[in-house]
Amino acid sequence: MDSLLSLRVLGAVADLKSFSAAANRLGLSPAMATKHVQHVEARIGARLLNRTSRNVSLTEAGTIYLARMRPLLEGLDEAEAQISQTAVKPSGRLRVSVPVWMANPPFAALVARYNQRHPDVTLELDLTPRIINLVEEGFDLALRVSSALESGLIARRLGDMHFRLVASPNYLERAGRPQSLADLQGAPFLAYTPVARDGRMSIRTAKGEEEIQFKPVLLSGNESLLMFAAREGMGYSFMPHWLVDSELKKGRLEQVLPDVARPSVPLYAVYPDRSYLPAKVRSFLDYLLECGFPNIGD
Structure with missing residues (x-):
């Protein structure tokens, strides 16, 4: 599974507080978005999201982990976007x-x-x-x-x-x-x-x-x-x-x-x-x- 995409999915779910909304933003199915988050959780051995029938929120571990990962993701996004403006269709x-x-x-x-x-x-x-x-x-x-x-x-x-x-x-x-x-x-x-x-x-x-x-x-x-x-x-x-x-x-x-x-x-x-x-x-x-x-x- 694409670990970078999994991190993007985790960030989207945390922002939107919804697996379905995050999946819609990224062009995935809700089931696939769930698998991506589970992939990240399995890799680091910690639960990152609290899930209920009405709400999704970051756990303490999730808050710490995402705070460290966001600058890296944003830096990568910006680098890719700057290149795409001149080199990528x-x-x-x-x-x-x-x-x-x-x-x-x-x-x-x-x-x-x-x-x-x-x-x-x-x-x-x-x-x-x-x-x-x-x-x-x-x-x-x-x-x-x-x-x-x-x-x-x-x-x-x-x-x-x-x-x-x-x-x-x-x-x-x-x-x-x-x-x-x-x-x-x-x-x-x-x-x-x-x-x-x-x-x-x-x-x-x-x-x-x-x-x-x-x-x-x-x-x-x-x-x-x-x-x-x-x-x-x-x-x-x-x-x-x-x-x-x-x-x-x-x-x-x-x-x-x-x-x-x-x-x-x-x-x-x-x-x-x-x-x-x-x-x-x-x-x-x-x-x-x-x-x-x-x-x-x-």
Whole structure:
């Protein structure tokens, strides 16, 4: 059995307090992760982990042993990563958390081109509206549209994500097309829950910030659902340009006040705070910047 991998498994189990989570991070089965830890324990002749049905924790011996081993493992990881940046092709599984609305043709095409360039990297993309914990859940990278990011992570700004205020042509014909932001006060709104649960939006204009108080009629953390509801004429919604530009071209949606109501939010690539980046992570970041993501098609 690979003793070095066994040490990595031990460290992951200790960090995540879970055999299954550690196995998922390292691309192993839970049974194999258990065997690796047992291999280390057998080699040194001591129990390193306390195991219960609900919790996994280091024993006193495990704490001492891992404290001595971690600097060695981290040094090896850093040396391998530094070499891989120049000498080794990117490879392995790359786990990336991305917003739900990135399930669209432009992003799929971008991913396909990356795969052609780096066929030895297996991309695992998790699309979920919640903010995942990169370290505890074993992700290499996350793409996040936000103006505020949690501490303990490195954030690399990729660009700005532009949003369109949209509604269906049928709705606008029925309710009338607004001529100014003031006309939107009290209008029915399809609200993205993490951002505008109460229907209040602040729009930067040439005159400064102008606040709109919409009337929420649908709340959801799924942008695609909000877009489909807008197509059905339920009201207004702010949508990422990647998600709605094809709908605008097909006439299913109409952009409202395009010269005024066009907010943008920074898009960041975030990853755990460490002094090196594996080749697979660096190659994906460099690729996103090279191809002009996220402003493709804007």
